[in-house]
Amino acid sequence: MANFIPKIIYTPSGGGPTTIAFEFPPSGDPLSEEIKSVGAEAISASGVEQFSEFYQREILSIKFKNLSKTLLDELRTFFTTHAAKGLPFDYYPSEDEAAFEVYRLDRKQIKIKRTSPDAGDFRYAAEIKIRRVL
């Protein structure tokens, strides 16, 4: 059964596959999908609607709470060396299942917050949005 603890596998330039294994499921909705059709709309004078669909896009908003400093650093490295360049990665919604899809980071950003002190450092929260073309 799916445990909804995600993992990311990416291959940085010049290196081998690297895994970020999260410790807990995301906070709230584990996927929080947004499905969007990207295209051009042209409405005639009488209101006849034309829509030319270019492609469909799925965006997942994933919020992590209670990340360790180690995990946050792995996430930073993932961002700075790979995802920030728009490169793809495999996202597994449940690390105990084989299913994954190839995503890219949406808006090329990760939001990080410090949530509580933890042995001379902090516990962290991070929010990432990832997207793929359907």
Next chain:
Amino acid sequence: MPSYASLVGNKQFKGNVVIRIDGSGPYYTIHTPDSDTLGTIVTEKKGYVQDFRENGQTLDIENARTTFATFSFKLIDKDNDITALFASNPEIFTGQAVEVWLGRIGESHDFQDYFKLQKTEITKVSFANESFSFTSTELTERFKREVFNVRALLSANTSAGASTIVTSDDISDFPVSGTLKIDDEFIPYTSKVDLTKTFTLTGTTSAAHDKGEDVLNVVDVLDVNPIDFFLQFVISNGGGGPFDVLADGLGITAAELDVTDITTNVRDVSFAGEKFDFRLYGIEDGLEFLQKEVFKTCSCRLVFSESSLLTLTVLDQVVFAASVKRFDEDNILPKSVKYTADDTKIRNVIKFFYDYNHETRIYESVETITDATSITRFGERKALEIRSQAVKTAKDGVNIAQDRISRWLSRLKNLTPKISLSTQIDVSLARNGERVLVAYDLPNEIGTRAFNKELEVTKKSFNPRKGTVKFDVGFTTYSGLREAFISPTDHATIINNQSSIDITTGRGLKWLVGWKVALYVDSFTREPDAVNEIATISGDTITFVTPWATTLTTAHYIKFPNFSELAAGADQFRYSFLSAGAANFPDGTPPYQITF
């Protein structure tokens, strides 16, 4: 499998563009086509096509130097695939042929049924933001080359009365006998000797000529229909088929031209029986020659047909048939509409020069027609002058000149608006030079905002990805009077029910949804039923908004109601109606006038 033309009316769509460069490389696509039954796409580069636009060709009534359409497209340099092609591509793509197909995704559209655009050749390449941008131009650029330009240089000064001509250059390309042109003298010769570079003249030269003057080969193509000549000039020199008959030519493959359309719809309809005399020599630009001597004289322009073949369109034609494509509020994008009337385009004096004398370089005849009404209204304008070397008095030149002048005057003597607008994709197959119906909220000649006219497409740009088309449309002729197309009349062949009838096969095309109709028991006797409205048309089955009160039989006809029973500005007003005696119509416009 549906054709592209049958799908183009679907306004919720996912479009696809497929591009191939140089006829041998991979097929670059936006999406993989729904199917490819013949397996044409052996290698696909999916997702590489980022953008594609067709930048419009412009037709100008006065200027035969038509601008040719260009394509611009972007290919993403995914995995450096495009960059890699530089290794075997020293020309950096320029001059390479571009093939483009348009299709739909998710509508069972097989690649074999995609709409193929005309071939173009790459003229410009740029690289930015990880994409290559290409510009390609229509193959008509190939017309811009020298043709009928066999020449040599006179080897020594020659006195009047010489019976031979000797050149300093090779003369093997000259025919064994023919005509030479030296300066302004045309001299027939009976034989030549390539080894000694000598021509033996039929007679003698009548003037002295200097060493180094051009000796040109002259080819006479006499008593030829101008459209047949166009085909011969373009196809000869290796293009194949029955028009490959001249000693030289542009050598365009006959299969690249829509010969059937050109002969059937252009030559036989607009130029039947016309004969021109062409004298060909020293042509350095085949396109320029055609523009001056054929396109301008005949008011023709090179365009591409719906089957993407080269064809001719005849400007300023009055065609008494309802146009098929309709630009109206259901497909016009409201913010795009612009109405412009340009006073500088008016011409009310037109001169047509003909009977060209090649030796004196003088046109020996001129036909001039002025339009007095236009001169009174706008003042006399600078004359539009047309010169044709090939039109001759002996070949009905006066009538040809008067015909052309009349057409141009009809178009240019009044201040007529040019309308620019953008539309949705359903009318994207309208071609340059095609007549279309524009029914929109624009000023008309009777002072209302119910513009409803047949106009000619003079410019078109198409963005198939967005599904929008920019058009310029203009009047072919403008009388300021109400048009008077003959309205349709059809009898019921099958009674489906009181709201639906079938009419004669093929006649459904003559009616439009929304039109008001009245019921007649024969051609002249109207039933007492109120005016009805067409709700739907499916093939030849017409369904009405309201069931008819009178029991329908196959003796019944549907016809237009009276003028006064139509709403103001109704689409049907462009058809003819009877006014009461000599009285004006209810909207204040006068009865019809027969004009020439």
